Amino acid sequence: MTFGQLNAGSSDVGTPGGEDPRNLALQSADGLLEQNDEASIEMHEVEGLSLGRIVTRRFFRHRAAMICLIILAIVVVLAFTSQGIDAFGVQIHGWWMWTYAQVPDVINGGEPTLSLVPFNIGIHPLGQDTVGHDMFAQVMRGTQQSLMIVFLAGIVSTFIGVTLGSIAGYFGGWIDAVLMRLTDITIIVPFYLIAAIVGQTVGGAGPAFLGIFLGALLWTTLARLVRGEVLALREREFVEAAKVAGASDARIIFRHILPNTVGVIIVSATLTMSATILTEAAISFLGFGVRSPDTSLGLIISQYQAAFSTRPWLFWWPGLFIVVIALTINFIGDGLRDAFDPRQRRGLTRRARRERAMEVERATAAAAGSAS
C-alpha cells in the first residue's frame, strides 16, 4: 500500500484530494503495522487442530477437572466391579465377598472393621446395619443405581431443555408462547404428586425408568436459561451474518447459537445432575423410587436417618459418596466449560506468551509486505 497507489485510487473517483488530512493519515499509515491485541498471543498449542482435539487438550490441562474425572472414574469402577452388574438380563458377579442382598450375622453390633493403623480391612469395613447387611455392599450398589439415575436424568433433561429452549428462543412468536406455557405447566404441577402416581402405577421401577422419568421433569430450568441465551444471541450480528451467508435455520441454531450457550448448558446440566441424587433420595424415601431389597444412596440415608446418633457409619459412607459424586460432576462441568471457551487463557506461561507475541508481529509484518 503505497501513497502512489492511494492517489491512483482517489483519482479513480475524480478527487484531487491532496489537502485532505485523511490522506496524510494514509501516508503515515503506510508501513504502520496494526497493533495486536494482548489476546492474540494465546493458544500457540491449538494451531491447526480440530475443535474436538483443542477441547480435549484444554480439558486435560484443567487440573481440578482432571483430578475429579479420575476420582469419579475410580468410584464408577469400584461400584460396578465390587457388586457386579445385574441389569437388563446381564449378570456378572462382583469381587466383594458380600452382595447387597445378603444378610450375614451382625458382628460386634455392626461396627466398621476398617482400621488404618495397623491397616486392616476386616470382614465388614464400613460396618453393618441392624439386620446385618454389609454396608460396603449396600453403598456400592446404591452408588451404581444413583450414578445410572443421575446420568440418565442429566442426558434426558439436557436434551429436552436444550431442544425446547433453543426452538422457543430462536423462532419466537406463538412457538415460543406454546413451549414456554408447556414449561410453566411442568413447573407448577406438583412434582411429588406425579412421582406418587407414576410410582404407584409402575411400582418399584428400575433405575433406567427412574432416570428418564426424573429427566423428563427436571428440564424446565435449562429450557428457560437456554431460551434466554438464544434470545440474546439471535440479535447478535454474527447470526445476521450467517443469515446473509445463506445458512439455514438449523445450521444457525446448531453451529452459531448453541456453541455460544455451552457454558450455561454445562453449568445447568451439572447442577441438575447433583440435584437429581437428592431428588431420587426423596422419592425413594417416599417409596416411589428404588425399593428394598434393592437400594440407592438416597434410600440408604433416608432408611437410617433415625440411627444417626447410635450408628453414624450408616450415614457417613453413603453421604460421603453423594458428596463425592456431586462435587466431581460439578468440577468436570467447570473444566468442560472452560475447555469450550476459546477465550480462556489458562495454560500458557508468560514466556510462551511473549514468544507468541513476537511471532504474531513477524507474521503481520510479512503479510503487510506481501499485500501491497
Place this chain on the structure above:
Amino acid sequence: MSELLRVDDLKVHFSQRGFSGRKRVIRAVDGVSLSIDTNEALGIIGESGCGKSTTGRAIVHLEDPTEGRISYRGADVTHPDAAARRAFNEKVQFVFQDPMSSLNPRMTVESIIAEPLRAFGAWDRVTGPARVVELLERVGLPAQFASRYPHEFSGGQRQRIGIARALALDPELLVLDEPVSALDVSVQAQVLNLLMDLRRQQGLAYIMISHDLDVIRHVTDRIAVMYLGVVVETGPADEVLDHPLHPYTAALVSATPPSSPDEHRERIRLQGELPSASNPPSGCRFRTRCWRATEVCAEVVPPLEPVGDGRSRACHHPLDLGMPTIRTESAA
C-alpha cells in the same frame, strides 16, 4: 455498465406498541429509490436515524420491506422464497459495522470465512482450506491466521476477516454498513484501500453506507443523501459534496470540520432536532429545520427530480448551481 440492483419506492416500517397500547409506526425508510450499476460504488450518507442502515439491511433481506420493489438484474427479489434468497445472497453480500460482534467468537477464522461456502455446498475438504487462505491473502492477512479465533485480532484485522467472508462466494455487490466507523483513522485507510483495490481488480460493485463524508468522497462515485427515511439528493460524489443543491446536503457538508487550517467554511447551523420518524412533517420533511422553507414546503412533497449531469434533488427551493461553493479554498 449495466444496471445491477434497483430499489423502487422502498418502505420499511416498524410497528411498536407503546405503554398506552396504541400502535406506533416508525417509518424508518419511507420511499427510497436507488440504482447501482456493475462495478459502481454508491455511497449513502445522512445523519443517525435517517434510515440509511435500514435501507442497506432491507436490500440483503435482513429487514422485510413493507412496500416497494427490489430487483436484481431485472428480476424481482422483493419477497424472495428460500431458494431465490439463497441465489440472491450468493451474489449480494453484506459487511457489518461492528467487526467485534459480527464474527462468531466460538469459530475459527477458517470456519467463519468458510461459512458461506459450506452453506452453499461449495466447501471441499481439499480445496476449501486453500480457498480460505486465498481469501485471507486477498484481504492482506497471513495464511496462518486461519486457525485463530476472532478475539485474537485487532479491529481492522477483524473487519478484513468480515470482508473476506463477504468475498467468499465471489459476489457482484457488497453492501457495507459503516464498515470503517468502528476503526481508527489509520486502520480505516487500510480497509478503504482494500475496498478500492477489490473493486478495481474484481469488478465488484458496492453500496457504502456512512456518515463520514470524507470516507464517502474518497471511495464512491455517486452518492445518495438521506434525510428522515427519504433520499433528498443524488449525484456524482464530488459534485454533490462541493456544490450541494439541497439545503440539507449543504448543512451536512458545512458540518464537516475543514480539513486544512487555510480552508474557510461557512457553517450552516440547523435549528431543532431530527423530527420523529413515526410522525414526519407534512410536505417536505426537512422544512421544519430549513432556513429556506415557505408555505409550499408544508403542503407539497417535493419529488426527486433529475436536473441534468446525473444529479437529482427533492427540493422546492434548491440552492442554485451557480452559487458560490461551500468548499472554498482561500489562497494562502
